[in-house]
Amino acid sequence: MTAGALLLVAAAVFSIGLFGVLARRHAIGVLVSIELMFNAVNLAVAAIAWSRGLVAGVVLVLFGIAITVAEIAIGLALVLLAARVRKTSVLDDLDTLRG
Amino acid sequence: MRDLAFYALAVILLASAAAAVTARSLFRAAFALAAALLATAGFYLLLAAPLLAAVQILLYTGGVLTLIVFALVVTGAPAGGAALRRPLPAALLGVAVFAALASGTRGFGAGEARGGLDSGAAVGTLLFTDYLVPFELLSVLLLGAVFGALLLARKDRLE
Numbered sequence: 001m002t003a004g005a006l007l008l009v010a011a012a013v014f015s016i017g018l019f020g021v022l023a024r025r026h027a028i029g030v031l032v033s034i035e036l037m038f039n040a041v042n043l044a045v046a047a048i049a050w051s052r053g054l055v056a057g058v059v060l061v062l063f064g065i066a067i068t069v070a071e072i073a074i075g076l077a078l079v080l081l082a083a084r085v086r087k088t089s090v091l092d093d094l095d096t097l098r099g
Numbered sequence: 100m101r102d103l104a105f106y107a108l109a110v111i112l113l114a115s116a117a118a119a120v121t122a123r124s125l126f127r128a129a130f131a132l133a134a135a136l137l138a139t140a141g142f143y144l145l146l147a148a149p150l151l152a153a154v155q156i157l158l159y160t161g162g163v164l165t166l167i168v169f170a171l172v173v174t175g176a177p178a179g180g181a182a183l184r185r186p187l188p189a190a191l192l193g194v195a196v197f198a199a200l201a202s203g204t205r206g207f208g209a210g211e212a213r214g215g216l217d218s219g220a221a222v223g224t225l226l227f228t229d230y231l232v233p234f235e236l237l238s239v240l241l242l243g244a245v246f247g248a249l250l251l252a253r254k255d256r257l258e
Contacts, residue, residue: 014200022184022192024184058148065159066241080252081251
C-alpha cells in the first residue's frame, strides 16, 4: 500500500461523487453525493499525512469531519424547509429563480 | 496482509460509492453511503490512525446517516425523483476530473510511507496547543449550525 494508490482511490471516489452531484434529481441524493466527495478529500489528506508522518494532518481531517457534519445538518434543514414550503425536494421543480 | 486489506477496502469503497450515486432507492443510496464511510474508516485503521477511524464511525457514519434517513422519512421517499438526469455528460465530466486528479498523484507513488500517525495523545496535544484557536472557532461554527438548523426547521416560521 502506497500513498499514491490511496490517492488514486480517493480521486475515484471524488469523481463518483461529482457524477452524483450532477446527475441526481433529488436534493437528498445530491447531499449524499457531496458527502462522498468530502469523504474522498478527507481520505486524501489522511493519506498524504501518513506518507509524510505528519500528525497535524489528523487534526486537519478532524476539523474537516466536524465542518462536514455542520454542513450536512444545515443542508438537510434546508431540504426539509423546501419540502414543507414548496412540497417537493426534486431540484428541477425548485426553479422559482429561473428567468 | 496489508496489501490484501487495502485492495479489499478499495473494492468495497468504490463499489459502495458507485451504488450510493446510482441506486434507484434513496434509502439504498444512504446505506451505500454508510458502507463507503465505514470502508474509509477501515482505511484510517490501515493508516495507523485509530482515532480518525473512531471519529469517522461515531460522528460521520452514525450522525450523518441518522440525519439523512430522518430527512428521507420526513420528506417522503421520492417516486420520480430517484432517476438520474442526463447521466452521460455527468459521467464524462467525472472521468475528466478523475483523469486530472490521477495525473496529479504521480509523485506520491514511489517509496513506502514513513507511517506512524497513530497516538491520540499527540493529536490531542496538538489540538489544544497549536490548533487551539481553530478548535474553539469550530465550536462556534457547530453552535451556529445548530441554531441555524433549528431556525430553518421551525414550524411556526412561515405558516
